[in-house]
Amino acid sequence: MAILSKDDAQAILKKVLSYSTADACTVGLSGRTAGNIRYARNSVSTAGAQDTVSLTVESSFGKRSGIATCNEFDDATLRRCVQRAEEIAHLAPESPEYMPPLGPQTYLNPPSAATTPLTPAGRAQAAADSMTLCAAKNLAAAGFLDGGTRFTALRNSKGLEAYQQSTNTDFSVTVRTPDGRGSGYAIADVTDVSKLNTKALTQRAADKATGSLNAKAIEPGKYTVILEPAALMAGDDLSLLGGLMYGLDARSADEGRSFMTKKGGGNRKGEKLFDERINIYSDPMNAEVPGQAFDGDGLPARRMNWVEKGVVKNLYYSRFWAEKNKVAPTPFPSGFIMAGGTQSTAELIKGTAKGILVTRLWYIREVDPQTLLYTGLTRDGTFYIENGAIKFPIKNLRFNESPIIMLNNIEAIGRPVRLAGCLVPPLKIRDFTFTSLSDAI
Amino acid sequence: MNRRDFTTLTGLAAGALWLPSFPSLAGNLVDPAQLLEPGLDVAQKKRLADVALNAAKSAGASYADVRIQRTLNQGIFTREKQVQNIASGESFGVGIRVIANGTWGFASTNNVTDAGLAKTAQQAVAIAKANSKVQKEPVKLAPQKGYGEVSWKAPIEKNAFEVPIKEKVDLLLAANGMALDNGASFVNSALFQVNEQKYFASTDGSYIDQDIHRIWPTFGVTVVDKASGKFRSRQALSVPMGMGYEYLTPKAADKMAGPTGSDVIGYKNSYDILEDAARAAKQTKLKVTAKSVTPGKYDLVLDPHHLGLTIHESVGHPLELDRVLGYEANFAGTSFATLEWRKKGVPYGSKQVNIVADKLQANSLGAVGWDDEGVKCKEWNLIEQGKLVDYQKIRDQAAIVGQMASDGCCYSQSWRDVQFQRMANISLKPSPTKMSVDELVSKVDKGIYIAGNGSFSIDQQRYNSQFGGQVFYAIEKGKITEMLEDVAYQTNTLEFWGACAGSCDASDYRFAGFFNDGKGQPSQSSAVSHGSATSRFNGVNIINTARKIG
Numbered sequence: 001m002a003i004l005s006k007d008d009a010q011a012i013l014k015k016v017l018s019y020s021t022a023d024a025c026t027v028g029l030s031g032r033t034a035g036n037i038r039y040a041r042n043s044v045s046t047a048g049a050q051d052t053v054s055l056t057v058e059s060s061f062g063k064r065s066g067i068a069t070c071n072e073f074d075d076a077t078l079r080r081c082v083q084r085a086e087e088i089a090h091l092a093p094e095s096p097e098y099m100p101p102l103g104p105q106t107y108l109n110p111p112s113a114a115t116t117p118l119t120p121a122g123r124a125q126a127a128a129d130s131m132t133l134c135a136a137k138n139l140a141a142a143g144f145l146d147g148g149t150r151f152t153a154l155r156n157s158k159g160l161e162a163y164q165q166s167t168n169t170d171f172s173v174t175v176r177t178p179d180g181r182g183s184g185y186a187i188a189d190v191t192d193v194s195k196l197n198t199k200a201l202t203q204r205a206a207d208k209a210t211g212s213l214n215a216k217a218i219e220p221g222k223y224t225v226i227l228e229p230a231a232l233m234a235g236d237d238l239s240l241l242g243g244l245m246y247g248l249d250a251r252s253a254d255e256g257r258s259f260m261t262k263k264g265g266g267n268r269k270g271e272k273l274f275d276e277r278i279n280i281y282s283d284p285m286n287a288e289v290p291g292q293a294f295d296g297d298g299l300p301a302r303r304m305n306w307v308e309k310g311v312v313k314n315l316y317y318s319r320f321w322a323e324k325n326k327v328a329p330t331p332f333p334s335g336f337i338m339a340g341g342t343q344s345t346a347e348l349i350k351g352t353a354k355g356i357l358v359t360r361l362w363y364i365r366e367v368d369p370q371t372l373l374y375t376g377l378t379r380d381g382t383f384y385i386e387n388g389a390i391k392f393p394i395k396n397l398r399f400n401e402s403p404i405i406m407l408n409n410i411e412a413i414g415r416p417v418r419l420a421g422c423l424v425p426p427l428k429i430r431d432f433t434f435t436s437l438s439d440a441i
Numbered sequence: 442m443n444r445r446d447f448t449t450l451t452g453l454a455a456g457a458l459w460l461p462s463f464p465s466l467a468g469n470l471v472d473p474a475q476l477l478e479p480g481l482d483v484a485q486k487k488r489l490a491d492v493a494l495n496a497a498k499s500a501g502a503s504y505a506d507v508r509i510q511r512t513l514n515q516g517i518f519t520r521e522k523q524v525q526n527i528a529s530g531e532s533f534g535v536g537i538r539v540i541a542n543g544t545w546g547f548a549s550t551n552n553v554t555d556a557g558l559a560k561t562a563q564q565a566v567a568i569a570k571a572n573s574k575v576q577k578e579p580v581k582l583a584p585q586k587g588y589g590e591v592s593w594k595a596p597i598e599k600n601a602f603e604v605p606i607k608e609k610v611d612l613l614l615a616a617n618g619m620a621l622d623n624g625a626s627f628v629n630s631a632l633f634q635v636n637e638q639k640y641f642a643s644t645d646g647s648y649i650d651q652d653i654h655r656i657w658p659t660f661g662v663t664v665v666d667k668a669s670g671k672f673r674s675r676q677a678l679s680v681p682m683g684m685g686y687e688y689l690t691p692k693a694a695d696k697m698a699g700p701t702g703s704d705v706i707g708y709k710n711s712y713d714i715l716e717d718a719a720r721a722a723k724q725t726k727l728k729v730t731a732k733s734v735t736p737g738k739y740d741l742v743l744d745p746h747h748l749g750l751t752i753h754e755s756v757g758h759p760l761e762l763d764r765v766l767g768y769e770a771n772f773a774g775t776s777f778a779t780l781e782w783r784k785k786g787v788p789y790g791s792k793q794v795n796i797v798a799d800k801l802q803a804n805s806l807g808a809v810g811w812d813d814e815g816v817k818c819k820e821w822n823l824i825e826q827g828k829l830v831d832y833q834k835i836r837d838q839a840a841i842v843g844q845m846a847s848d849g850c851c852y853s854q855s856w857r858d859v860q861f862q863r864m865a866n867i868s869l870k871p872s873p874t875k876m877s878v879d880e881l882v883s884k885v886d887k888g889i890y891i892a893g894n895g896s897f898s899i900d901q902q903r904y905n906s907q908f909g910g911q912v913f914y915a916i917e918k919g920k921i922t923e924m925l926e927d928v929a930y931q932t933n934t935l936e937f938w939g940a941c942a943g944s945c946d947a948s949d950y951r952f953a954g955f956f957n958d959g960k961g962q963p964s965q966s967s968a969v970s971h972g973s974a975t976s977r978f979n980g981v982n983i984i985n986t987a988r989k990i991g
Contacts, residue, residue: 038962040768043577046859047568048547056470067528069469071551084472091606093524120571128575142770144962174771180779236772236964255627256665256672259990263670273991365898367909367929370672371988375907375929377900398898398905398931404990435984436931438905439777
């Protein structure tokens with residue numbers, strides 16, 4: 001099956017709901033038509049295509065719920081899927097946290113891209129552009145391009161109806177020198193694939209690779225750093241900003257097991273935790289990072305301030321936790337926007353007397369949830385800055401730092417760029433803590 | 442957890458908090474009774490496999506293999522006194538891999554019919570031919586004899602899917618009760634069970650039917666001190682195993698005591714979840730007020746649950762040949778242990794370090810008869826007396842390092858995904874001479890005993906690492922003295938293994954294991970075990986991880 005239109009998807013969902021004998025039933029249909037290509041050593045290693053549609057049925061009798069899924073859509077299979085969900089519900093224990101389905105909702109209509117995703121030949125060409133550039137310079141490219149269209153549709157027995165379609169393409173490339181002494185990285189994700197230029201991105205990674213040859217060791221310690229957006233947010237791993245934002249959960253804070261927990265009980269919503277220049281919000285209507293219009297429960301997404309002038313303005317409340325605390329539920333957004341200034345990374349470098357430019361951070365893991373202390377390492381292009389210019393490449397370093405401390409040590413905020421579905425500015429930060437050196441290149 | 446996982450978490454089908462870390466659940470959610478229904482019989486699978494292989498050859502493939510795979514799984518999730526979710530999944534389909542024009546091609550389908558398989562085989566060949574136009578290095582496949590019709594079955598005693606869900610739920614809730622009765626503020630517990638029914642056939646003439654089982658009971662206990670706002674957690678000391686439900690019937694002989702004074706019990710081939718939950722709550726309460734460590738150099742005594750993760754990160758990964766050759770450069774990374782580095786003869790570790798790769802070990806997560814390209818599994822040495830002697834490699838890599846055969850460590854997480862080189866069970870051999878945990882500790886003047894694996898991070902070439910743990914105890918003049926907190930060690934792989942001053946004997950040897958080792962783009966998970974006995978490492982750098990936030 002291909003991407004289903006709103007009408008086609010809702011027609012299937014309507015039919016499925018008509019088979020339900022449960023007290024409440026929510027059905028979801030989602031699918032993705034996508035393809036990827038992977039290469040290394042300037043040669044394609046794997047390529048694949050994905051065309052999936054999946055139906056999910058959640059049936060409830062009282063506070064007992066069951067979920068079943070299927071990916072065939074003939075009437076008999078659909079009926080069986082509903083029956084299975086109902087059988088599972090009958091067997092399930094009552095959930096004290098059960099929430100009945102929402103009634104009809106009004107949704108925003110986030111902008112969608114005008115272009116269609118790349119064809120297999122287009123993906124091969126995009127990869128070839130990257131590999132050819134590197135082969136000509138005697139460098140080795142390893143990259144991954146993955147893109148496609150997805151749709152999500154929801155309908156429930158209370159009359160809720162939702163549908164959204166979106167496109168997305170992710171590309172990343174690592175370029176290494178043949179002797180393994182230099183490595184550089186570039187990454188981009190786009191809604192509109194015509195904005196993806198794999199050649200330009202590969203050039204950026206190649207420049208970092210050749211520029212990072214003959215790296216010098218510096219003493220670990222506290223340094224002023226310029227963290228490029230890829231050092232702050234990642235789509236495929238934990239990140240300093242991602243970790244912070246995903247941690248703004250009301251329940252874990254109220255339960256006493258979060259950095260947002262207040263001493264003596266309750267949470268720290270409303271407290272100023274960061275420098276007053278920190279503003280973080282989500283906006284599904286943003287043209288550059290259009291978001292999801294609804295979450296899995298069908299809760300509508302709206303523009304929401306999470307951090308305003310350094311003050312935590314909102315936490316995520318699930319429907320259950322919101323009802324328990326008599327507040328409105330706040331769904332988790334599909335992306336964040338960290339407001340910034342107008343300076344590019346290059347301009348931030350110009351204004352730096354002494355510091356370190358970090359291209360990317362890697363293997364970030366939580367060390368202490370109490371303080372949100374993270375550890376990880378620099379990777380694929382780390383440079384020493386002196387008197388407003390890059391002086392020399394430096395060896396990679398391990399950091400131990402909390403984003404809460406980091407966002408109190410702000411020197412400058414650059415111009416946000418899109419990364420992993422978010423808008424993230426480069427940040428200049430003082431006293432960023434590096435604890436050891438790494439020989440990794 | 443990444444952005445998309447979190448988005449998934451809020452999704453309709455994700456009532457269970459931990460589902461995204463259990464990728465095998467990617468199949469359809471089904472009635473648990475369906476997990477006991479038989480799949481296709483072997484004769485049907487052979488006939489379908491031949492359809493796929495013949496279609497691939499007719500389309501121009503010089504080699505083809507087909508995996509007909511049914512993966513069954515179940516996750517049960519609870520917190521405190523309530524069940525959060527019970528999810529049973531089934532995924533069934535076929536992956537076909539071919540070589541055409543010297544290039545790999547792969548396609549998969551869940552349309553398991555003659556027509557569906559023939560079409561998918563043709564797609565795989567078409568992809569191979571299209572990619573061959575930009576291919577620089579033609580595939581050189583190590584020769585492999587066909588084994589005919591053979592089978593392998595994990596030697597489990599009790600299929601976990603045959604155990605009534607109520608019994609499993611009651612066990613988890615009882616464990617939660619033990620934790621709460623012993624001072625836990627919160628407890629989450631879960632039981633993951635997997636059965637891979639995998640049929641592999643290739644144009645080499647192998648038809649291999651395998652039945653693989655995995656199980657992982659686990660929990661996390663948290664104690665909150667409201668007055669100070671401080672909280673601490675401790676995870677279960679259970680180990681994901683290649684076993685059936687028998688893992689959850691505790692046997693006294695499988696309880697492995699830590700050093701005297703430590704109140705640590707590790708587990709070998711069976712697990713006492715009730716005892717561990719109670720002990721975890723007691724230990725977590727102590728962690729809230731335990732002394733914060735003074736940074737500096739200490740001799741470390743590491744229990745196997747902890748050491749397994751260090752082995753995984755600092756030996757298992759850097760000795761994967763795809764990483765060494767640069768195939769993972771854009772994601773997981775490369776390796777310091779390059780072919781050139783190996784030629785220099787620099788020691789990987791002290792003479793005490795003997796590390797073996799093994800796809801046969803009973804009860805391990807990596808044990809199978811044949812890998813996902815029809816190579817018979819084996820045991821082989823990676824490090825002998827501190828010297829690197831070999832890597833982990835599959836059929837298309839052997840020639841690159843001048844060898845004639847694969848090591849049999851090719852794996853795919855499902856029929857949907859292409860197989861590639863994955864980590865075998867990688868284990869540190871125990872001491873050949875008698876050595877107990879207390880004896881090992883008795884020789885340490887100033888040290889720290891660490892049990893359980895915790896926070897971990899290592900660079901993309903596997904030099905610099907930082908590891909935490911679950912519980913930490915100070916060792917002074919050969920004795921455990923008190924519990925410590927805020928402990929992590931930072932080290933360099935060669936320094937760490939160079940500092941290995943010996944291990945306990947085989948009586949202390951046991952597995953650590955991981956269900957979700959990630960590699961590749963798109964990322965795939967594999968499950969792997971790491972055996973070791975409690976071991977000593979001299980003069981390792983300890984940092985203090987306590988911080989103050991405003």
